[in-house]
Structures are given as structure tokens and as C-alpha cells.
Amino acid sequence: LEKATxxxxxQRELQSREGIFVNKEACLTGIERFQNRQGCYTVIxxxxxxxxxxxxxxxxxxxxxxxxxxxxxxxxxxxxx
Numbered sequence: 001l002e003k004a005t006x007x008x009x010x011q012r013e014l015q016s017r018e019g020i021f022v023n024k025e026a027c028l029t030g031i032e033r034f035q036n037r038q039g040c041y042t043v044i045x046x047x048x049x050x051x052x053x054x055x056x057x058x059x060x061x062x063x064x065x066x067x068x069x070x071x072x073x074x075x076x077x078x079x080x081x
Contacts, residue, residue: 004028009035 010027011034012019021027027034 005030005035009037011036 005028007024007028010024011022013022014020023031023034
């Protein structure tokens with residue numbers, strides 16, 4: 001049995017639905033070099049992995065600023081009383 005490769009699995013020059021196929025015939029015959037072998041979930045997860053640390057550092061920075069602002073507001077409040 002020869003397994004059929006869906007056309008959606010074939011690599012395109014531009015990573016979009018309208019991009020030209022790199023080599024459609026070779027892809028459909030089963031040559032893995034011209035196929036997208038990773039699922040959408042894996043690709044999306046890998047692209048977000050690079051920004052996780054940046055987002056975490058940004059969140060910690062915002063939390064630190066909020067903490068200092070709250071302490072400053074408390075000091076101002078005690079100074080008024």
C-alpha cells in the first residue's frame with residue numbers, strides 16, 4: 001500500500017496558502033524533503049517558545065513598578081495624616 005500525501009502537507013516557497021509549491025510532484029510521491037512534517041501545534045509552540053522569557057521579564061518589570069508605586073502611594077498617604 002502506498003500512502004497518499006495530502007496537498008496541504010507540501011512545502012511552499014512562501015509559507016502561505018497562495019505560495020508556489022517547492023516541488024509538488026516529489027512531495028505527492030512521498031519524498032519527505034518537500035513535505036511539512038510538523039503539525040500546526042508544534043510549529044506554533046516553537047514560535048512562542050522564543051518569546052516566553054521576554055514576556056516573563058516584561059511582566060516581572062511591570063509588577064516591580066506597580067509595587068514601588070503602591071509603596072510610594074502608602075508613604076504619601078501616611079504623610080498627609
